[in-house]
Amino acid sequence: MKKYFDRLKRMIKSINRDRRVLTVFMAVGLSFVLAIIISIFSLRRLADGNRRELDTMLTYRIYESVSNSLNEPIVVSKTMACDDFLISFLQDEDKMSEGEAVYSMRKYLSSVKDSLGYDSAFLVSENSRRYYTYDGLNKIVDPVNDEHDVWYSIFLDKDVPYDLDVDSDEMNEEQWTVFVNTRIVDDSGKLLGVCGVGVKMSNLQCLFLEAEEEYGVKINLVDANGLVQVDTEDINIENAWLDEDVLGDGNENKVFQSVEGAEYVTTKYVEYLGWYLVVRSKRADISREVGNVISLNIVLLALVMAVLVIMVMISFITSRRMQRTEEEAAIDRLTGFYNKYNANEKISALCAGQDGTLMIIDLDSFKLVNDIYGHDMGDRILIEFARIIRENMSADAVLGRIGGDEFIVFAIGMKDEGAVGAFSEAVNRDLLEVAKSLMGEDMSIPLGASIGVIFVPEYGTEFNELFRLCDRALYVIKSNGKHGYSIYNGDIDDGLPTDITLSMLSTILEERNIPQNAMWMGKEAFGNVYRYMVRYMDRYSGTAYKVLFTAKFIRRDLPDAEKQTIMVSLRELLQESLRGSDIMMQLGYNHFFLMLPQINDYNISHVIDRIMGSWKYNKYSDQVELTVESESMVDY
Structure with a gap:
């Protein structure tokens, strides 16, 4: 038991x-x-x-890339629509024979297409309904009987200045093309015709396909109704539709799950196109791991x-x-430096807690490289200049490109003028060697680097104020021979008055051996006095304007003496039209630069119209074509 x-x-x-x-x-x-x-x-x-x-x-x-691809043809088409030659042609078309009209338009449109690199350029006359292309007369537009021409009546019915239309290009083997259609009107608003350029769809498709393959997404451009306008697959173009729920209201950006719960949809409204950029991606699939x-x-x-x-x-x-x-x-693609925004953000944070040296570096005479050797050479110089700066700076320095030829550097721990001088000498020496190797030993451009310097925190830690003072130091070296450096020491402000009168400006110009009014001045000399001119404008409240008149001789065989006489006549006409507070300078022999303070949009238009009208009745007006550009200086 x-x-x-x-x-x-x-x-x-x-x-x-x-x-x-x-x-x-x-x-x-x-x-x-x-x-x-x-x-x-x-x-x-x-x-x-x-x-x-x-x-x-x-x-x-992708939005930025699309903007870069389509904004330029829009600007070109708008420019064509305002072209006096095109407007005059349409107004006088019925006075020409068909052969004359076709020859004239073929030459004009071929020039637009070939010089700007577009796939097509066209003009439709509202009066004759002729469809001109770079290859001549293509057809007579007939929206009623030809389905290819329906776009014309649709565009006119929209009553908008311009519109984008995706269609097959009859001139290019029916390839899908994005056409920019732009209205041409006369001064009274009467419709004269429609013009524009075309960009092959394949250009945008390549851009989209690269992103789709790299990130595993599907990208489309669709119109306000959801109709697909751009797709990497031709069969979907103007044939597939997206649910209108994926489109935002106006400029709204949306990120949300689709009804099926298997996709994310990101929508960005492209305002100047009136289209939507839609990016779709699959949700992450982890079912295999769970199983x-x-x-x-x-x-x-x-x-x-x-x-x-x-x-x-x-x-x-x-x-x-x-x-x-x-x-x-965040990176400038050409130089590998931080772009302006990110460089300023990083340096601003460093200035608040680190000792060091802030430098603004300006590439002297760089514009001459672009003007003489072309922009490709200019890009090579910028790349090499960035390399030189990087090689002569410590690894922890923050390097940024804040303008076309302007750079910013914050060197942590550097507080020695000797180090600054050595850096300046090395940069200028290496830059000259590189420039000669790229452009030839006989290169005569005075290429170099001007450097404004301020030690931190001797004059504070607030970045915007430090940048302003450093910029003043840069101006000192730019005004005194360039190719070197200037360290801000607190006395520089005394040499740069902020309240400059017209008489003071005259004195400044005279000290530089430059006449005040209607002078012959090169670009470099103009740059030396422009900042003083801006400070003179600061005396006046309200809006100011910059105006540039350009005289182009119609006859190239005019003797130099006669050209000079004509320019004197134009100069006197401009002087008589200006007020006592206005400034005028003659740049070269055919450019007149004006700065007019305290003037509004209406009055500046009146002044320009009066000058252009007076020149029209000048005895030399048939020998010179006078053009004008103006720009508000509210934000100067």
């Missing part, structure tokens, strides 16, 4: 022990399952959140770790993509 009871006790203990083990196993198992569920939801939220952020940044990046966890429950812990590792990897990869996209947006 005792043996029986002992066996019963051992059995009860075994059952209790197994129950405890089972309880522990169940608790661990439930913990693992709960951890897996939490990990799955965390993974879903993290992947989806990163996907949304990546898609948003990608959308803005593996369920089917291989005997290794729950290992699978939980695997899921965690996968989650970390996805987070790392996605974060790296986001970081790369942000870095690309």
